[in-house]
Each structure stands twice: as structure tokens, then as C-alpha cells.
Amino acid sequence: MSETREVRKVESLTKKDFINTYFRSTFLLGSFNFERMQAIGFCVTMMPAIKRFYHKKEDQAAALKRHLEFFNTTPWPASAIFGVTAAMEQKRAEGGDIDEAAITNVKIGLMGPLAGIGDPIYWGTARPILAALGASLAMSGSILGPLLFFFGINIIRMLTRWYGFKVGYNQGTDIVQDVAGNRLKKLTQMASVLGLFVMGSLVSKWTSIKMPLVLVSYKQAGHLINTSLQNILDSLLPGLVALLMTFACMWLLKRKVNAIWIIFGMFVVGILGYWCGLFGL
Amino acid sequence: MSAMSFILVILVSLVCGMASVMDERQFHRPIVACTLVGLVLGDLHTGIILGGSLELIALGWMNVGAAMAPDAALASTISSIIVIVGHQSIGEGIAIAVPLAAAGQVLTIFVRTIAVFFQHQADHFAANANFRGIEWCHIGALFLQGLRVAIPTGAVAAVAGTSIVNNWLDAIPPVITHGLQVSGGFIVVVGYAMVINMMKARSLMPFFFIGFTLATFVTGINLVGLGILGACAAVVYVQLNPDFHDSIKMPAAAVNTVSDDDDVLG
Structure with missing residues (x-):
């Protein structure tokens, strides 16, 4: 620690501050705007910490300004960043060797990996x-x-939110290693495996595409036998059409086509398909 | 619609609008929003069913980075009113919801642009260490987001159920309504595709196909069963993945001790 700075004793955040910060953090995106995105929300969330650590007006103003900079990440785990930032602000208020740029750099540096x-x-x-499970019951x-x-x-x-802030505040900048480390990467991979697995099953289970278009019909022992497009597809792989449609959507989305346009396109396909008899109810 | 339920619908849509920007308590998700509108309109049952159907379509609608999802809030509130008060089918409710989601997205873009003004106002308050002022900027922008859903919803609630609107809705030819119902069966894949793309995990795609195949050929398996299988697959994958085996990696790490000691913060 540098000798020129006086080391002050600064109070740590109290339980009340934790609750106050938590409550404020749940409104993080309230004033989302296209210039600095979640900036005001970040600043409002940091207020209890700023009030606790800084008592001079100019220090408070500087801290408020610092936290009105651009910020954008996945909202819920952002609480871990609030924790780290609070820990750094406390060190700075105590006269620690932390300049404004360091705080901003940690914030910006954690934003991307945390969203990842x-x-x-x-x-x-x-x-x-949870939504799929809920929807299946709701329907x-x-x-x-x-x-x-x-x-x-x-x-x-x-x-x-609660534990994110707590862990972030207690570990401070040490959390940077955690974010880059294997433990969280493992968790992300596990989530991705589970997510993709369930998406795959949903593509099969929760789509209904019926194609009653008759391709072949012949008489056998006096009965008329119709073989529809659906019969042929089902003997090949049920759900094949849904699978192909999913891939088509992924391809379009990757080409930056707005999801709303794809949905409208699907409506057109449905209406035209029903009109010409390709699709049935 | 009674005055009481009209006021409650406005309040619900205000909450949904605010939830839509915050993505926090999930009041804007169709399964919650439609249920609430159904509750205040006295037809909880229809609200729940419509909510469940819309939720499936909106499954992958999410705000990632600066990209914005179609707006589930406006879609849910207005389509619930049309279905419940206007006595339309669930299928028609879904058909109406999609253009509304697009309209809601345009409105939220508009409000998010206006919010830039609040951002600059907050800068002025920060210079004077005016905590209250910044808080009001935050709340002000949030309230606008609520109004953006509450006002259109209120307008629809005021005219829904009148004979003019009902006649207009009934005049839609059956080929359109049936066609929309047909598309309702597969429109969900757009949401699935959004989720899959967001994961950015090409190497994990085999798990997608395993899920697909199991769900297709194992009859009687439900989502809970598939979820358990998926969770097991996830654990086994991570356990067997050499990337996560510190013991195997040890010798390599020993060679690179110098770079490992570098401060991550730089």
C-alpha cells in the first residue's frame, strides 16, 4: 500500500445494506436505454454501498458518475459484479491502491464472461x-x-441475486479467477447439455405437423388404401419435418433475420399449406 | 367489462410492461401475464390455457446482449382480452398475439430511445451527488415502459366485446383461422431455434439429437423423465470430459508456471 495515502477505517456493509442492495438490484434493467443500457440501474443498485463508504459530497458524486458508465450483462448473475464492485469501492474508500480505472476495468471485464x-x-x-413444464400443465x-x-x-x-452479491462482496477481485476457472465453465457446459437435450425432445414432442396429402391410393380387397405424405414421413422418422424446420430457423436467425419475420413467414406457410391441402388440422 | 375489472386490467398490464423491460420477476411471460388477465376478467381457466399455448411459442424469446426479444407482455395482455371478452378461440388468440409482439417490440424500442434522455438527466444529478434524482430517472423510465403496455391494452379493453369488434373478428375467413391453427403447431420451432443458437455449442449438438430421438421413439416418456435423462447426460459428460481433468493436465501446467502466475487483472 502506498505510504502517501492515509488509511481510513471504513465500515463494512451491514445486513440492512445487503437487503437494500438486493432490492434495488431487482430493478436493474428498469431504465434500459440504447446509450448506456443498464447504467442507471447499476448506479441505483450501488447507492447503499456508496453512502456507506463515502461521506464527502465530492467523493459520492465521483462514485455516482463512475457507476453511470455503460453496463450490460445477464441481469441475475450481475449481482456478483455488484458484490465485487462494492468490495473494490470499500478498499478505495479505505485508501487502498485502487484507482477509478481499476474498478471500471473489473466491471467491464466481468460483463462479457458473466453473460457467457x-x-x-x-x-x-x-x-x-420450467416454462415448457409449466406450459404443458397449463394447456x-x-x-x-x-x-x-x-x-x-x-x-x-x-x-x-442474493448469493451472487454475497460471494462477490466477500471474495472481491478473487472472483475473477472463479469466472475464468473450470468450475463455472463446467456448470455452463452442464446447462448447455441439459438445455440442448430438452430442446431436442421438445422439437419432437411439442410440435404437431400433419400432412394428409394423399400420394398413392389403390384398391386392395375392395378397400381403398390411401398412403399420405404423413404415412411415408412417419415410417422414415416421425418429427422429421419439425426437425428440418428448426434447422431452417436456426439458419435464418444466424443470418440476422428478425424472429418476428420468421414467425410471420411460418404463418404464411401454414395458411398456404392449409389452403392447398398440404397441411391438415 | 365492469369498471373494476377495467382498472385491474390496466394495473396488470402496467406490471407486465415494467416486467418486460426488467426481465426480473417474469410477470411478462405469457404463462403468468395471461393467467393474471384471466383472473381479473373472471375467466382464469381460459387465461391459463391461452398462457400455456403462448408460452410455448415465446419459449425462446429472450434479451441477449443488445438484441431484443419480441414483446411477450403486450401480446399476452391484449390477446387474453380478445379471447376472453371477445369470445374468440385460443387459436385466434395466438394468431393475434404474434403481430402484437412485433408492435410491442417497436414500442419498447421507442421507449428505450427516450430513456437516453433520462440517462443524461442522471448525469446531471450525479454531478451534484443527488441520489434521489438518479432514482427518479430510473423510476421514470421504468414507468414509461409500464405505460407502453398499459395504454394500448386499456384501449383494446375499452372496445373489446363490442359488436363492431366481434363482427370484424368473425369476418376472418376460415381458411385463415384454420391456417393459423396449423402454423400454431410448428411455430414453436422458432423459439427452439433461438435457444439452440444462443447456446453457441456446436460440439454439444449430439445431445440435441439424443433428446430428439428418445422423445420420438420412447412412447410414454414425459418431460420430467426426459429432464432427468438430460441432467444425467450433463453430469456424465462433464465427468468424462478431459478438459475438466486437472490431474491429467498437471504436467502441462507445470511447464507453463510462468504464464500462470500472471495477474489476471493485468
Whole structure:
């Protein structure tokens, strides 16, 4: 530590600050804008920590300004970044050898890797699986469907936020090693395997495509036998059409075609297909 | 629609609109939003069924990076009103929901652009260490996001169920409504494709095909069973993956000790 700086004793965050920060963090994206995205939300979340660590007005103003910089990552695990940032702010307030740039660099440096972990785990696995499970119950009219989804996903979210902040605050910059390390990579890979596995089964189970178009019809022992396109496809691989459609969508999405246009395109295919008898109800 | 349920619909859509930007408590997801609208309109059952059907379509709609999802909030609130108050079928509700999701996306882009103004206002407050001011900027932008869903929903709620709207909805030819129902059977693949693409895990695609094949050929297996199989596959994959075997990697790491000691923060 440099000798020129005086070392002050700064109070740590109290339990109340933890709760206050947690509550604020749940509004992170409230003022999402195209210039700095989650910036205001980040600043508002850091307020309890800023008030706890800095008491001079100019220090507070500098800290507020620092946290109004560009920020964007997967919302829920962002709490870990809040924790690390709070820990660094505390060290800085104590007179530690941490300059403004270091805090910003850690924030920006963690944003990308955390989104790389967070997106597959929360948006790619946890939410679609719970939503699919809930929807299957809901479509039979059961209130259990919405309840299962709502409480399931929110318990995951609350735990992520609360413990993310706690771990981030306690470990401080040490967490950077964790984010880069194997443990989280393992978790991400596991989520991806589970997510893809379930997506594969959903493509088969939760699509319904019927193609009653009759290709061949002949008389056998007085009965008219019709062989439809569906019969042929089913003997080949049931769900093949859905599989091909999924790949077509992936291809289009990779070419930056807006999902809404693809959905509209699907509607057109459905209407035209029904009109000419290719698809049936 | 009674005045009471009209007010409750506005409140629900305000909450859904705010949830849509925050992506936090998931009130904007169709399975929750449609259920709530159904509840306040006195037809919980229809709300749940519509919510479940729309949820499947919206399964992969997510905000990743700067990219925005189609807006599930506006789609859910308005289509629930049309189905419940306007006495339309679930299939038609789904057909209406998709253009609404596109419209909602345009509206949220609009509000997210306006929010840049709040961002600059917050800068001024920060210079004076005005905590309250920044908080109000945050809340102000959030409230606009709520209004963006509440106002269109309120407008539809005001006219839904009137004979003009019903006649107009009934005038849609059956080839369109049946065609939309047909597309409802496979439109979900767009969501699946979004999830698969987001994972960016080409090497893990065999697990996708295993899931597909099992679900296709094992009759009677449900989603819970498939989930358990998938979780087992995930654990076994990580256990067997040499990338995660520290013991095997040890000799290589010993050679690279110098670079390993580098401070990660630089």
C-alpha cells in the first residue's frame, strides 16, 4: 500500500445494506436505454454501498458518475459484479491502491464472461425448461402450470441475486479467477447439455405437423388404401419435418433475420399449406 | 367489462410492461401475464390455457446482449382480452398475439430511445451527488415502459366485446383461422431455434439429437423423465470430459508456471 495515502477505517456493509442492495438490484434493467443500457440501474443498485463508504459530497458524486458508465450483462448473475464492485469501492474508500480505472476495468471485464455463463444457464436452460413444464400443465387448464413456472424461476433468481452479491462482496477481485476457472465453465457446459437435450425432445414432442396429402391410393380387397405424405414421413422418422424446420430457423436467425419475420413467414406457410391441402388440422 | 375489472386490467398490464423491460420477476411471460388477465376478467381457466399455448411459442424469446426479444407482455395482455371478452378461440388468440409482439417490440424500442434522455438527466444529478434524482430517472423510465403496455391494452379493453369488434373478428375467413391453427403447431420451432443458437455449442449438438430421438421413439416418456435423462447426460459428460481433468493436465501446467502466475487483472 502506498505510504502517501492515509488509511481510513471504513465500515463494512451491514445486513440492512445487503437487503437494500438486493432490492434495488431487482430493478436493474428498469431504465434500459440504447446509450448506456443498464447504467442507471447499476448506479441505483450501488447507492447503499456508496453512502456507506463515502461521506464527502465530492467523493459520492465521483462514485455516482463512475457507476453511470455503460453496463450490460445477464441481469441475475450481475449481482456478483455488484458484490465485487462494492468490495473494490470499500478498499478505495479505505485508501487502498485502487484507482477509478481499476474498478471500471473489473466491471467491464466481468460483463462479457458473466453473460457467457448466465445466458445459457438462465435463458437457455432454466427458464425454457420450467416454462415448457409449466406450459404443458397449463394447456390442460391446471393452475399448477403458472404457479410452478413463477415460483420455480423466481426462487432460482432470488438465490442467484442474493448469493451472487454475497460471494462477490466477500471474495472481491478473487472472483475473477472463479469466472475464468473450470468450475463455472463446467456448470455452463452442464446447462448447455441439459438445455440442448430438452430442446431436442421438445422439437419432437411439442410440435404437431400433419400432412394428409394423399400420394398413392389403390384398391386392395375392395378397400381403398390411401398412403399420405404423413404415412411415408412417419415410417422414415416421425418429427422429421419439425426437425428440418428448426434447422431452417436456426439458419435464418444466424443470418440476422428478425424472429418476428420468421414467425410471420411460418404463418404464411401454414395458411398456404392449409389452403392447398398440404397441411391438415 | 365492469369498471373494476377495467382498472385491474390496466394495473396488470402496467406490471407486465415494467416486467418486460426488467426481465426480473417474469410477470411478462405469457404463462403468468395471461393467467393474471384471466383472473381479473373472471375467466382464469381460459387465461391459463391461452398462457400455456403462448408460452410455448415465446419459449425462446429472450434479451441477449443488445438484441431484443419480441414483446411477450403486450401480446399476452391484449390477446387474453380478445379471447376472453371477445369470445374468440385460443387459436385466434395466438394468431393475434404474434403481430402484437412485433408492435410491442417497436414500442419498447421507442421507449428505450427516450430513456437516453433520462440517462443524461442522471448525469446531471450525479454531478451534484443527488441520489434521489438518479432514482427518479430510473423510476421514470421504468414507468414509461409500464405505460407502453398499459395504454394500448386499456384501449383494446375499452372496445373489446363490442359488436363492431366481434363482427370484424368473425369476418376472418376460415381458411385463415384454420391456417393459423396449423402454423400454431410448428411455430414453436422458432423459439427452439433461438435457444439452440444462443447456446453457441456446436460440439454439444449430439445431445440435441439424443433428446430428439428418445422423445420420438420412447412412447410414454414425459418431460420430467426426459429432464432427468438430460441432467444425467450433463453430469456424465462433464465427468468424462478431459478438459475438466486437472490431474491429467498437471504436467502441462507445470511447464507453463510462468504464464500462470500472471495477474489476471493485468
